[in-house]
Amino acid sequence: EFIKINLSKEELVIENTGISIPEEQLKYIFNAFYRVDKSRNRKTGGTGLGLYIVKTIFDKHGNIKYKMNSKENSVEFVVEF
Numbered sequence: 001e002f003i004k005i006n007l008s009k010e011e012l013v014i015e016n017t018g019i020s021i022p023e024e025q026l027k028y029i030f031n032a033f034y035r036v037d038k039s040r041n042r043k044t045g046g047t048g049l050g051l052y053i054v055k056t057i058f059d060k061h062g063n064i065k066y067k068m069n070s071k072e073n074s075v076e077f078v079v080e081f
Contacts, residue, residue, distance in 0.1 A: 001017055001018030002018075003015065003016050009081070010080065011080045011081060013076055013077070014076070015074050015075070015076045015077075016074060016076075020070050020072060020073060020075060021036055021075055026068055029051055030052055030054075030055040031048075032052040033047065033049065035047075051068075064079060065079070065080040066078065066080070
């Protein structure tokens with residue numbers, strides 16, 4: 001498992017390997033306190049605020065597009081400039 005970061009003039013892609021998110025959960029991933037792991041166990045994840053904070057900052061700027069893609073064995077966070 002590793003994190004890969006790729007930056008170009010058009011986009012920033014952060015890929016987290018070794019995990020995936022079910023497609024039906026991607027639409028909720030930027031909600032405050034949302035966690036894919038429903039056990040709420042602090043050992044298996046955070047509070048569910050990280051992506052919500054990122055979304056809030058990007059939305060304040062108004063011209064930054066972002067999305068989350070789930071692949072077979074990784075998750076990508078893509079920011080388009």
